[in-house]
Amino acid sequence: NAGVTQTPKFRILKIGQSMTLQCTQDMNHNYMYWYRQDPGMGLKLIYYSVGAGITDKGEVPNGYNVSRSTTEDFPLRLELAAPSQTSVYFCASSEPGQGGEKLFFGSGTQLSVL
Amino acid sequence: KQEVTQIPAALSVPEGENLVLNCSFTDSAIYNLQWFRQDPGKGLTSLLLIQSSQREQTSGRLNASLDKSSGRSTLYIAASQPGDSATYLCAVAASGGSYIPTFGRGTSLIVHP
Numbered sequence: 001n002a003g004v005t006q007t008p009k010f011r012i013l014k015i016g017q018s019m020t021l022q023c024t025q026d027m028n029h030n031y032m033y034w035y036r037q038d039p040g041m042g043l044k045l046i047y048y049s050v051g052a053g054i055t056d057k058g059e060v061p062n063g064y065n066v067s068r069s070t071t072e073d074f075p076l077r078l079e080l081a082a083p084s085q086t087s088v089y090f091c092a093s094s095e096p097g098q099g100g101e102k103l104f105f106g107s108g109t110q111l112s113v114l
Numbered sequence: 115k116q117e118v119t120q121i122p123a124a125l126s127v128p129e130g131e132n133l134v135l136n137c138s139f140t141d142s143a144i145y146n147l148q149w150f151r152q153d154p155g156k157g158l159t160s161l162l163l164i165q166s167s168q169r170e171q172t173s174g175r176l177n178a179s180l181d182k183s184s185g186r187s188t189l190y191i192a193a194s195q196p197g198d199s200a201t202y203l204c205a206v207a208a209s210g211g212s213y214i215p216t217f218g219r220g221t222s223l224i225v226h227p
Contacts, residue, residue, distance in 0.1 A: 031213060033214070033215070035217075040123075040219060041219060042118075042203065042217045043203070043217040045214060045216075048214060090157065090158070092215075094213065096207075101146075102148065102160045103160065103207070104160070105150075105158040105159075107156070107157040108157050
């Protein structure tokens with residue numbers, strides 16, 4: 001059981017380049033989230049999705065885009081990368097229902113923009 | 115907007131001590147609260163989840179409590195070990211349909227032999 005899988009694990013971008021961070025889950029979860037984590041700052045929500053075809057902005061969406069064409073996949077697109085986007089990115093998924101459903105995380109993508 | 119605060123930000127203790135990590139939140143309309151462990155350079159591992167209707171959960175040496183009325187949760191670690199060294203984060207999931215988890219900044223714990 002793979003859970004939540006993120007690729008790549010590491011990436012270095014030049015300013016102005018674009019890339020897509022991949023996230024896929026095999027638990028048939030409808031809810032998926034993208035967070036970024038900066039040192040000492042906890043996790044900040046970038047975008048989230050409550051099901052295929054439905055996405056919404058989180059706390060820090062500027063400079064990012066997402067899509068959700070399938071239940072399994074929730075890619076995060078960075079357009080025109082900037083140094084401020086240097087961070088560790090985490091994808092997570094859950095399936096709320098009765099209150100006891102856990103949030104599952106991928107292992108993260110460490111991104112540096114130089 | 116939900117605000118989650120964790121105190122202390124860092125903690126260094128000798129092995130064997132019993133520890134209390136604190137998490138406070140501003141909006142009591144929560145779906146659940148989850149405690150995570152994060153090792154350096156790694157992802158987040160779920161430790162305990164407390165549903166909105168529950169008061170506490172236990173797993174081994176870990177015990178988490180929830181008091182919605184005061185907006186607080188505590189994570190109790192009994193007989194700490196060097197292997198417990200990590201950052202501990204709490205996440206509060208909103209009720210009302212979005213279920214969006216809001217995270218605190220974490221408590222960085224070092225347990226020295």
